[in-house]
Amino acid sequence: MENTKKVLFLTGDFAEDYETMVPFQMLLMVGYEVHAVCPNKKKGDTIKTAIHDFEGDQTYSEKPGHNFQLNYSFSDVNPADYAGLVIAGGRAPEYLRLNKEVLDLVRHFAENNKPLAAVCHGIQILTAARVVEGRKLTAYPAVGPEVELAGGTYVAVEATEAVVDGNLVTSPAWPGHPKFIRAFLDVMGAKIELDQPIRLASV
Template sequence: MEKSKKILFLTGDFTEDYETMVPFQMLQMVGYEVHAVCPDKKKGDTVKTAIHDFEGDQTYSEKPGHNFVLNYTFSEVNPGDYEGLVIAGGRAPEYLRLNQGVLDITKYFAENNKPLAAICHGIQILTAARVVNGRKLTAYPAVGPEVELAGGTYVNVPVDDVVVDRNLVTSPAWPAHPKFIRAFLDVMGVKIDLGELVSAEATV
């Protein structure tokens, strides 16, 4: 894969920590240039992340996470420069979906059948952009009613699973990262040769 290929990564304040940190780094690991952006923020600014966990309450708990440094300026984004779009979850999507620029970018990837991935509450941006009509997808369960109201078919899968509908890749939450990223790379047309890994281990 050429180093010049780019992924747009959408995040924001109080995004889920793992759902920002892990995909951002995993996509860089395989060679993509990943531009992490947030509306009204520029390169070098930070977003605060939140750690969501399940500790016996009726919903998830929330604790402070890291300060994640954005590496690109949202106002300079040209969607046509990117091979795919990844949307992080957490609390950020509930306010990011009010930004028309975010919705326009999301519609661009959907309407041009370009790879589009969202996890957990990130699906709230897909429903607000009205790009799930007639599609099968999953999300954090509390977002399921929004998917149905937006004309999509909500698929209830285990928290570590993924749903793929053509160019659209969705997962319920961060435990799905291995399958979520693998499925997104498949949609992107990236193949990782595990034979090379086996050969390397054999020589150690």
């Protein structure tokens, strides 16, 4: 990858397990320096994640996930230092969107036209920050009315899809990670070239 840059990754207690673990690891894999943060927590602290799944009920079920260790302190974040922001979904956005610092952070990326990505319920933070007006985006379907109320256009797509509108990348849920992260990398201007095969350690 050319021009390795910093990405800020926002998550919190009871964020969705896959939507925290997978994007974080994928962005590290391609060479970004990723700072995973949560308000009122510091580097080395952990968050509890939750697993959302669909098992025939009218909505998703929720089970305990992994503990995820943060690698940076929220209080040390300077948004000007980051090329892009990714927001995890799950239940965490319900309370994270009540934090003024979180909303100001999101507005920095929106107002400066920096790559901004959110998955599933993470879009609740975008609507609370009032950065979706006039934009096309997707979200977990239950968040669709919030998108419309905030002045955005909700685009209903399959859970495996992603929607891109300029610097904004969104996806309905974790099944969309391949297209979601691919789209985010495109918006970031990432160029990934494997000029040599990946060599695994022999045992």
